[in-house]
Amino acid sequence: MPLLEAVRLALSSIRAQKLKSFFSLVGVLIGVTFLIAVVSIVQGMNVYMTDKFAGALIGVNTFQLRQTPNFTMGNTTEAQWREWQRRPRITIEDAAYVESHMKTPVIFARSGYDRRGVAWQGKLAKDITLNTVDAEFFQIKHWNIAEGRAFTPQEVNANAEVAVLGWELAQRLFNGRDPLGQTISIGGLPHRVIGVVEKQGNLFGISMDKFVVTPITSPARRLTNRPHVIDDLQIQATNPALMRAAIEEVGELMRVRRGLKPSQPDNFQIQTAEGALSAWDKISRILFLALPGLVGISLVVGGIVIMNIMLMSVVERTREIGIRKALGAKRSDIMAQFVVESATLSLTGAAMGIVAGILLAFVIRAVTPLPAAVAPWSIGLGVGLGILVGMVAGVYPARQASRMDPIIALGHE
Amino acid sequence: MTDDVIIKLAGITREYTMGTEQVRALRGIDLEIRRNEYVAIMGPSGSGKSTMMNLLGCLDTPTGGRYWLNGHEASQMKDDDLARVRNKEIGFVFQTFNLLPRASALANVELPLVYAGASGRDRRRRAEQALQRVGLGDRMHHKPNELSGGQRQRVAIARALVNNPSILLADEPTGNLDSTTSEEIMRVFGALHSQGQTVVIVTHEPDIAAHAHRVVMLRDGRVDSDRINPPRATGVAA
Ligand SMILES: Nc1ncnc2c1ncn2[C@@H]1O[C@H](COP(=O)(O)OP(=O)(O)OP(=O)(O)O)[C@@H](O)[C@H]1O
Ligand SMILES: [Mg+2]
Numbered sequence: 001m002p003l004l005e006a007v008r009l010a011l012s013s014i015r016a017q018k019l020k021s022f023f024s025l026v027g028v029l030i031g032v033t034f035l036i037a038v039v040s041i042v043q044g045m046n047v048y049m050t051d052k053f054a055g056a057l058i059g060v061n062t063f064q065l066r067q068t069p070n071f072t073m074g075n076t077t078e079a080q081w082r083e084w085q086r087r088p089r090i091t092i093e094d095a096a097y098v099e100s101h102m103k104t105p106v107i108f109a110r111s112g113y114d115r116r117g118v119a120w121q122g123k124l125a126k127d128i129t130l131n132t133v134d135a136e137f138f139q140i141k142h143w144n145i146a147e148g149r150a151f152t153p154q155e156v157n158a159n160a161e162v163a164v165l166g167w168e169l170a171q172r173l174f175n176g177r178d179p180l181g182q183t184i185s186i187g188g189l190p191h192r193v194i195g196v197v198e199k200q201g202n203l204f205g206i207s208m209d210k211f212v213v214t215p216i217t218s219p220a221r222r223l224t225n226r227p228h229v230i231d232d233l234q235i236q237a238t239n240p241a242l243m244r245a246a247i248e249e250v251g252e253l254m255r256v257r258r259g260l261k262p263s264q265p266d267n268f269q270i271q272t273a274e275g276a277l278s279a280w281d282k283i284s285r286i287l288f289l290a291l292p293g294l295v296g297i298s299l300v301v302g303g304i305v306i307m308n309i310m311l312m313s314v315v316e317r318t319r320e321i322g323i324r325k326a327l328g329a330k331r332s333d334i335m336a337q338f339v340v341e342s343a344t345l346s347l348t349g350a351a352m353g354i355v356a357g358i359l360l361a362f363v364i365r366a367v368t369p370l371p372a373a374v375a376p377w378s379i380g381l382g383v384g385l386g387i388l389v390g391m392v393a394g395v396y397p398a399r400q401a402s403r404m405d406p407i408i409a410l411g412h413e
Numbered sequence: 414m415t416d417d418v419i420i421k422l423a424g425i426t427r428e429y430t431m432g433t434e435q436v437r438a439l440r441g442i443d444l445e446i447r448r449n450e451y452v453a454i455m456g457p458s459g460s461g462k463s464t465m466m467n468l469l470g471c472l473d474t475p476t477g478g479r480y481w482l483n484g485h486e487a488s489q490m491k492d493d494d495l496a497r498v499r500n501k502e503i504g505f506v507f508q509t510f511n512l513l514p515r516a517s518a519l520a521n522v523e524l525p526l527v528y529a530g531a532s533g534r535d536r537r538r539r540a541e542q543a544l545q546r547v548g549l550g551d552r553m554h555h556k557p558n559e560l561s562g563g564q565r566q567r568v569a570i571a572r573a574l575v576n577n578p579s580i581l582l583a584d585e586p587t588g589n590l591d592s593t594t595s596e597e598i599m600r601v602f603g604a605l606h607s608q609g610q611t612v613v614i615v616t617h618e619p620d621i622a623a624h625a626h627r628v629v630m631l632r633d634g635r636v637d638s639d640r641i642n643p644p645r646a647t648g649v650a651a
Contacts, residue, residue, distance in 0.1 A: 013515075016515060323512075326499060327524050328496050328499045328528040328529065329528050331492060333496075333528055410511060
């Protein structure tokens with residue numbers, strides 16, 4: 001019997017017993033719902049973490065030369081911590097050395113940061129991130145200027161007392177008034193506002209717009225680092241293919257500059273976006289390890305339910321089987337009929353699970369800060385697992401059906 | 414002459430084991446049936462009529478003896494071959510109709526063609542023809558429960574005919590029908606026989622057996638008598 005015929009037959013017998021069919025496929029439905037929803041959330045988080053988190057905190061195609069890592073999610077040992085503290089700071093001279101020897105085409109920005117209060121006409125905004133940086137910092141961050149302008153390399157050379165504000169800081173201090181040309185006080189040091197950066201939005205509910213940026217040569221520089229010291233040298237490769245080469249070259253240059261022997265480990269940190277994401281990587285790996293268990297249990301239960309329903313169905317339809325055999329159905333025809341029916345039943349459950357999983361993912365995205373993005377491969381996997389579970393669950397009942405003696409089956413009431 | 418023999422039974426036995434007891438339903442049957450014969454099988458209840466029909470229909474296999482159908486030895490066949498023979502060579506009509514209740518008359522008649530691997534269009538055309546042959550051209554889309562007993566049995570006959578079987582077997586086809594309807598059904602068998610169909614029919618009713626031109630009597634699993642009916646209005650004589 002051709003497959004299409006068998007599927008049509010299966011659908012009609014499923015339709016004939018709607019309620020029973022529905023209950024029999026609840027297990028598969030739940031399993032596939034889990035699969036789709038969890039994968040959606042993890043994938044959504046992945047996209048969010050790599051695009052937004054890494055992009056916002058480190059920058060695309062960007063890495064940092066630092067004394068210690070700035071993202072230390074997960075636990076750090078006491079010994080590791082002490083080793084980090086013993087490392088020399090990155091200096092202006094280190095940065096100059098790397099910049100002048102670097103062959104891979106990259107953009108540099110020296111940077112220092114701290115948290116400070118920023119005030120204007122008696123209004124104080126606390127806990128503002130102060131960045132004292134080179135002019136290239138704006139380019140590395142992909143920040144667009146909403147009002148005014150960013151400062152220039154010339155202004156950095158000229159020790160200009162200028163500042164560019166984050167969106168939220170500008171709102172808080174100026175509340176709709178024009179901030180351009182106004183003099184604000186950063187930790188007591190006056191700077192003239194020349195621009196406001198376009199709104200960046202939130203990351204896990206934390207505003208990304210509470211900052212002020214001044215030239216690395218401005219008075220505010222005193223607030224971030226001692227003279228000659230910087231927090232990091234930010235390095236952006238001009239294209240993604242050069243990232244690896246750039247990272248290696250910076251590492252080698254620093255080892256040479258610091259006179260490290262081959263046996264000695266680096267006494268500096270190269271922080272990449274992947275590095276910052278390692279903690280998330282761990283979480284998502286655990287989720288992906290737990291997922292098969294979760295989905296597997298539901299599918300096994302679902303398969304057992306389907307198998308029992310199919311066994312009942314075989315008994316109920318003994319006479320039908322007898323009729324079909326009397327009219328020339330081979331064992332393989334009967335076998336195929338029930339396996340296809342079981343697979344169709346299970347696939348129907350999987351299809352419902354896919355819809356439910358997608359809906360669940362959307363609901364989660366709507367009511368929680370968790371981003372969810374449905375992964376096409378999880379839909380494919382859901383369909384595949386649905387068919388597989390149904391076929392496996394159908395084999396035993398189908399075998400029972402195919403082995404019936406036609407006369408006994410026909411005599412069955 | 415042997416070319417004409419469709420069915421040949423030689424020393425056929427069929428024993429059932431009921432717990433420790435052996436039931437000998439058939440105790441050595443020898444029988445030949447030729448092309449375009451119209452045979453009635455009669456005999457008291459329990460004499461082995463149904464058992465023999467099931468063997469003839471390849472629904473069952475004998476415990477002993479040999480059975481040739483169209484020159485092929487059915488008593489040696491394996492499961493799949495028997496299924497193929499049931500599908501291609503045999504049309505079986507049951508007392509209880511044995512239609513699929515959820516399927517239309519047309520779909521029921523198409524069923525043997527599904528297992529024969531016929532295409533959808535071919536199936537439909539042949540099933541329609543078969544239903545027209547039994548006078549049900551206007552009831553093709555009815556479900557069995559929307560048809561009278563006589564109409565159901567005609568659907569079953571159409572289904573038995575649709576694969577152009579070598580032999581049409583019917584085990585008490587009028588057993589569940591009133592006498593008027595029985596006459597109707599017997600006219601259908603008569604017409605099929607006059608068109609060249611070989612027919613074997615089991616019945617308790619002498620009136621029904623009178624339609625056949627040969628009557629085989631069974632008793633205790635053996636052929637008790639085998640005689641030609643006096644010619645009557647069945648259309649074809651022996
Ligand atoms: N499956 C079975 N198991 C055991 N004994 C059986 C089985 N089928 C038939 N028999 C026995 O075989 C004998 C012949 O039965 P069969 O059904 O062939 O009789 P029959 O001539 O068709 O009778 P009836 O006119 O009542 O239909 C009976 O004694 C019956 O009890
Ligand atoms: Mg009988």
